[in-house]
Amino acid sequence: MEVVNGHKKWGFQGNPELIASSISVRGVLTKLMANRNKDDKRPTIPLGRADPTEFPSYRTTPVAPDAVADATYSYNFNCYPPTVGIVEARRAVAEYLSKDFPYQLSPDDVYLTGGCTQAIEIVVSVLARPNANILFPRPGYPQYEARASCSKLEARHFDLIPEKGWEVDLDSVEALADENTVAMVIINPSNPCGNVFTYQHLKEIAETASKLGIFVISDEVYGHLAFGSNPFVPMGVFGSTVPVLTLGSISKRWIVPGWRLGWIVTSDPNGIFHQSGFVECMRNFLDITTDPPTNMQGALTQILKHTKEDFYSKILTIIREAADILYDRIQEIPCLTCPHKPEGSMVAMLKLNLSLLEGIIDDVDFCMKLAKEESVIVLPGVTVGLKNCLRITFAVEHSALEDGLGRIKAFYHRHAKKE
Amino acid sequence: MERWNFGANREVMIAPSGTTVRGVLKKIMENLDKDDPSRPTVPLGHGDPSPFPCFRTTVLAEDAIVDAVRSAKFNSYPPTMLGLLPARRAIADYLSHDLPYTLTPDDVFLTMGCAQAIEVTIRVLACLGANILLPRPCFPSYGAHASSNNLEVRYFDLIPEKGWEVDIESIEALADENTGAMMVIINPGNPCGSVYTHQQLKKIAETARKLGILVVADEVYHHLTFGTNPFVPMGVFGSIVPVLTLGSISKRWLVPGWRLGWLVTSDPNGILQKTKVVDCIINLLNLISHPPTFIQGAVPHILEKTGDDFFSKIIDILREAAHICYDRIMEIPCITCPNKPVGSMFVMVKLNPSLLEDIIDDMDFCLKLAKEDSVIVLPGVALGMKNWLRITFAVEPSALEDGLGRIKAFCQRHAKKH
Numbered sequence: 001m002e003v004v005n006g007h008k009k010w011g012f013q014g015n016p017e018l019i020a021s022s023i024s025v026r027g028v029l030t031k032l033m034a035n036r037n038k039d040d041k042r043p044t045i046p047l048g049r050a051d052p053t054e055f056p057s058y059r060t061t062p063v064a065p066d067a068v069a070d071a072t073y074s075y076n077f078n079c080y081p082p083t084v085g086i087v088e089a090r091r092a093v094a095e096y097l098s099k100d101f102p103y104q105l106s107p108d109d110v111y112l113t114g115g116c117t118q119a120i121e122i123v124v125s126v127l128a129r130p131n132a133n134i135l136f137p138r139p140g141y142p143q144y145e146a147r148a149s150c151s152k153l154e155a156r157h158f159d160l161i162p163e164k165g166w167e168v169d170l171d172s173v174e175a176l177a178d179e180n181t182v183a184m185v186i187i188n189p190s191n192p193c194g195n196v197f198t199y200q201h202l203k204e205i206a207e208t209a210s211k212l213g214i215f216v217i218s219d220e221v222y223g224h225l226a227f228g229s230n231p232f233v234p235m236g237v238f239g240s241t242v243p244v245l246t247l248g249s250i251s252k253r254w255i256v257p258g259w260r261l262g263w264i265v266t267s268d269p270n271g272i273f274h275q276s277g278f279v280e281c282m283r284n285f286l287d288i289t290t291d292p293p294t295n296m297q298g299a300l301t302q303i304l305k306h307t308k309e310d311f312y313s314k315i316l317t318i319i320r321e322a323a324d325i326l327y328d329r330i331q332e333i334p335c336l337t338c339p340h341k342p343e344g345s346m347v348a349m350l351k352l353n354l355s356l357l358e359g360i361i362d363d364v365d366f367c368m369k370l371a372k373e374e375s376v377i378v379l380p381g382v383t384v385g386l387k388n389c390l391r392i393t394f395a396v397e398h399s400a401l402e403d404g405l406g407r408i409k410a411f412y413h414r415h416a417k418k419e
Numbered sequence: 420m421e422r423w424n425f426g427a428n429r430e431v432m433i434a435p436s437g438t439t440v441r442g443v444l445k446k447i448m449e450n451l452d453k454d455d456p457s458r459p460t461v462p463l464g465h466g467d468p469s470p471f472p473c474f475r476t477t478v479l480a481e482d483a484i485v486d487a488v489r490s491a492k493f494n495s496y497p498p499t500m501l502g503l504l505p506a507r508r509a510i511a512d513y514l515s516h517d518l519p520y521t522l523t524p525d526d527v528f529l530t531m532g533c534a535q536a537i538e539v540t541i542r543v544l545a546c547l548g549a550n551i552l553l554p555r556p557c558f559p560s561y562g563a564h565a566s567s568n569n570l571e572v573r574y575f576d577l578i579p580e581k582g583w584e585v586d587i588e589s590i591e592a593l594a595d596e597n598t599g600a601m602m603v604i605i606n607p608g609n610p611c612g613s614v615y616t617h618q619q620l621k622k623i624a625e626t627a628r629k630l631g632i633l634v635v636a637d638e639v640y641h642h643l644t645f646g647t648n649p650f651v652p653m654g655v656f657g658s659i660v661p662v663l664t665l666g667s668i669s670k671r672w673l674v675p676g677w678r679l680g681w682l683v684t685s686d687p688n689g690i691l692q693k694t695k696v697v698d699c700i701i702n703l704l705n706l707i708s709h710p711p712t713f714i715q716g717a718v719p720h721i722l723e724k725t726g727d728d729f730f731s732k733i734i735d736i737l738r739e740a741a742h743i744c745y746d747r748i749m750e751i752p753c754i755t756c757p758n759k760p761v762g763s764m765f766v767m768v769k770l771n772p773s774l775l776e777d778i779i780d781d782m783d784f785c786l787k788l789a790k791e792d793s794v795i796v797l798p799g800v801a802l803g804m805k806n807w808l809r810i811t812f813a814v815e816p817s818a819l820e821d822g823l824g825r826i827k828a829f830c831q832r833h834a835k836k837h
Contacts, residue, residue, distance in 0.1 A: 260712075
C-alpha cells in the first residue's frame with residue numbers, strides 16, 4: 001500500500017462487476033422509459049412490467065390492508081419473528097395450499113420469505129456449490145440467471161415449445177442434465193409465456209425429473225391466475241413422484257407486489273428434502289438472512305382465510321377480458337403473432353416478424369423505437385431469453401390496453417415494408 | 420439416497436446455527452423445563468423488549484403504517500430498489516441533525532432492518548476482495564456472514580477495564596498490506612452497553628485513516644444512551660475517514676419486527692463513490708429483496724413526527740432497568756460487572772466458574788439456568804468471549820427483578836462449599 005502524505009492511501013477498491021447482474025427486467029424497462037419522447041403529451045402505456053396496481057380495476061381487496069392494520073394495532077407483531085416465520089402464518093399457508101393437494105402440508109413445510117424474489121434468492125443460494133448446475137426454462141425470468149451467476153451456480157437452459165403451447169421440451173431437459181444437475185425450474189402459470197401446464201404435462205415433467213434424480217422448483221407466483229381451459233394444477237400434486245419446492249407469494253393474486261410476502265414450501269410427502277440434508281441447509285441459511293416484517297406475517301393469516309371468492313373471480317374476469325382484447329388486436333398486426341393465446345399469469349410472448357418491417361433490426365430496436373414514437377413500453381424478448389420476440393403485459397386497464405395496441409398497430413403501419 | 424443429485428451443501432453449512440444469537444438462544448431455550456408452568460420464563464437473552472407493555476411503540480408509528488397501507492399508494496413495486504425517495508430523504512434529514520454536514524437521499528439505502536444492512540455490507544466487502552476487522556466481543560451476525568462469504572475475519576480487543584474502549588494498538592498490530600478494508604464498531608455497544616466519547620471515536624477515525632481502511636459504524640442503538648456520554652455518530656468524522664453507517668428504527672422505536680433499516684454513506688469527500696464501493700452497494704441492492712413499500716411509505720411520518728416525550732419515556736425506563744441490573748449483579752459473588760451499562764440494551768458481565776460447583780463454563784451456566792430457573796441469558800462464547808455473559812436489561816423492571824433474583828438463587832445453590 002502506498003504511503004501518501006504520511007498515511008496510507010485507501011486500501012480498498014470496489015469491483016462492481018462481481019455483482020453486476022447481466023440483464024434485468026427493471027434495467028431494460030428503465031432504458032426504454034428513458035427513450036420516450038418528452039414532447040409526447042399522451043400517457044405512457046406500460047405493457048412491459050407485470051404490475052397493475054396503478055389501475056383502479058385492479059385494486060386489492062380491502063381484506064388485505066385491514067389485515068395489516070389489525071396486525072399492526074394488535075401490538076403482537078412488533079417483535080422479531082422466528083427465522084422460518086410465525087407459526088400462525090405458516091399454518092395459514094399450509095392450509096391454503098393443501099386445498100389443492102392430495103396430501104396435507106404441515107406448517108413445518110412452509111418458510112416465509114420477503115416475496116418470491118427472496119424465495120428465489122434463498123433457494124438458488126442454498127443450492128450453489130462448486131460444479132453444480134441448475135436447469136432454467138427459456139424463455140424464462142431473468143432473476144434466476146442473475147442469482148445463479150452471483151452464486152456461481154452454472155445455469156443451463158431447456159426450451160419451451162411455442163407450437164405446443166410453450167410446453168417443456170423434455171428431450172432437451174434430458175440432454176442437459178448430468179450428475180451435477182441439482183434441480184429444474186418451471187414457472188406455472190408461465191411468465192413470460194402466459195400458458196398454464198396441463199395435469200398430464202406436469203406429470204411427465206415430474207417423471208422426467210425423478211428419472212434424472214433432480215428435484216423441481218415450481219415457481220407459482222401466478223398461482224390460480226388461470227382463466228383459460230386449463231385449470232391451475234400445483235406441481236406439489238406430484239410431490240410423491242419427485243420432491244417439489246413450491247415458490248409463491250401474495251404479490252400477484254392479491255395485486256400487492258410491493259408488500260413483499262412470499263413462501264418456499266417443501267411439497268415432499270416422502271421426506272426426501274429432509275433425508276438429503278437440504279432442509280437443514282435451508283434452515284441454516286434462513287438463520288442468517290433477513291425476514292419479512294412480523295406484522296406482514298401476522299396479516300397473512302387473515303388475508304389467506306378471509307379473502308372472498310368474488311374478489312378472486314373479479315380479478316380473473318378482468319384479466320381474462322384483457323387477454324381476449326390482446327389476442328384479438330394482435331391478429332390485426334401482421335408483424336406480430338401470438339403462438340398461444342394467453343390463458344394464465346399477466347403476460348404473453350409474441351413473435352416478431354422483422355421481414356415485414358423496414359429499418360428495424362431486432363426486438364430491442366423495435367421496443368426502443370416504439371417507446372420513442374408511441375410512448376408504449378413492451379419488453380424485448382432477449383431480456384427473457386428469446387430474441388426477436390416480445391413479452392407484453394395485458395394486465396392493465398382495458399382502455400389503456402386498447403389504446404396501446406392501437407398505437408402498436410400504427411407503429412407497424414409506419415414501419416411496414418412497402419411492397 | 421444415492422439417486423438424488425442434491426443434498427447437504429457443505430458451503431452453506433459453514434454458518435451453522437451456533438453462530439447467531441437466535442441460534443444459540445434456540446439451543447438454550449430447548450433446555451427450558453416445559454413441566455414448570457408456574458414460573459414464566461424471564462427472557463434476558465435477546466434485545467427485543469417489544470412484548471412488554473411499557474416498551475410499546477408510539478401509536479404514531481402504528482398509525483403511520485396503517486395510513487400508508489390503507490392509502491393504496493404503496494402496493495406497487497417500488498420505482499427503485501434503493502428505497503422510496505421520501506423515505507431516503509427523511510432518513511437523510513433525521514441523521515443530518517447530528518452531523519456537521521448534510522446527507523442527501525443519495526447517501527441513503529433502505530434495507531430490511533439493520534440485519535440486511537449488515538448482510539449487504541459484508542457482501543460488498545467480498546466485492547472488495549478484502550477482509551474485515553471485528554471487535555471482540557462482537558454481535559455475531561458479522562462473523563456469520565463473513566464466514567458464509569468465505570471472508571477472513573480478524574479480531575481486535577475491547578478493553579473491559581477501560582469502559583470497553585477499542586484497543587487501538589491491537590488494531591494497528593492486525594493491519595498489514597492485505598488488511599481489511601473495513602473495521603466495524605458498534606456504538607452504543609452491543610454487547611457491552613458502552614457509549615464512546617467524541618475523543619475515542621476521533622481516535623478510531625484517525626487510526627482507520629492511517630491504515631487506509633473504512634469504518635462501518637453499527638448504530639442500531641443510536642440515541643439509546645442514559646449515562647453521561649451522549650451519543651455521537653461516527654459520521655461526524657466522515658471527513659477524516661469514510662464511514663458506512665448502519666441503523667434502523669427497530670430499537671429506538673421498539674419495532675424490530677418491522678424490518679426497516681438503512682445503510683448510509685457518511686462520506687463528505689466522496690471516497691466511497693470514487694472507489695466504487697457505492698456502485699457495489701447499488702448492484703447488490705438491485706438483486707435482493709427490499710422492505711415492503713408501505714412500510715417505506717410510513718417512514719417520513721415516523722421519523723419527523725415522533726415526539727421527544729416518547730423517546731425520553733423509553734430512555735427513563737432503560738436507565739432505571741440498567742440501575743436495577745447493575746445493583747443486583749453486584750450482589751452475586753460469581754458474577755462481576757466491569758462497567759455499569761450506559762447505553763444500548765445490554766451489559767457484559769464476567770462469570771467466575773471457579774466459585775461454582777459443577778458449572779464448567781458460560782454455556783453450561785446458561786443451559787442449567789434455563790433448566791432450573793427458566794431464565795434465559797446469552798453465553799459470552801456466542802460473542803467471542805468465553806466465561807462472560809450478556810444480559811439484557813430491556814425488559815419490564817418487575818420481570819428484571821424477578822430474573823436477577825432467580826440468577827442470584829441459582830448461583831447460591833451452585834456455590835462451592837468451603
